[in-house]
Amino acid sequence: MQHLLNAAMLGLTIIMVSVVAHASSSLPTPENGTLRIASWNLLDLWHEPNVALNKVSENESTRARSATELRRLQQHAKALKSDVIALQGVGTPQAVRRLFPAREFLMIFSQQLAARLGKDKRALSDPRHRQTYTAIVVRKKKGLRLMRRTHLRNMAAPLHAKNSQQSQMAVGALVRVGRKTFWVVSTMLDGNCVQQSNTD
Secondary structure, three states, rough: OOHHHHHHOOEEEEEEEEOOOOOOOOOOOHHHHHHEEEEEEEEEEEEOOOOOOOOOOOOEEEOEEEOHHHHHHHHHHHOOOOOEEEEEEEOOOOHHHHHHOOOEEEEEEOOOHHHHHOOOOOHOOOOOOOOEEEEEEEOOOOOOEEEEEEEEEEEEEOOOOOOOOEEEEEEEEEEEEEEEEEEEEEEOOOOOOHHHHHHO
């Protein structure tokens, strides 16, 4: 079971961003003047235990997480102690909220899910029509503000099926710490990027 948890964390990257402190009574910088940013590919995360997000074919589905595995992911999310987390490979806002509760984090979830639901109600109910999306969560803490959110269709990368016409839109968060403002973007890179870069 531990190897499944490790596999779910393959895409995890943590970046420590040093922030120059500027005195401000209304908007102080986070503790130690450091902002902790992570990027985490959750590999087809669905919010219900023992339910696979996607049915690729009659004999193949994405991995279903048990209740124990979901609890371990929750523990890992808490242990990150990150302020801003860019997420990939999540199936629903509820899946994000299992790991990053609303009382602690603001969430930006890809508008692509709502757009797909508007065209096909099976986008959530039928595993043959489900897909994964990108998201960003921002911790609710003094000195850290989410200023703006955006959805970037032109950064979309192909999804699972080789000939799929679907793609994952990127999401962006404009974050302010003290007097420093910067963008954090969550995007799913195409696996072919690695193959192409090796041939350049």
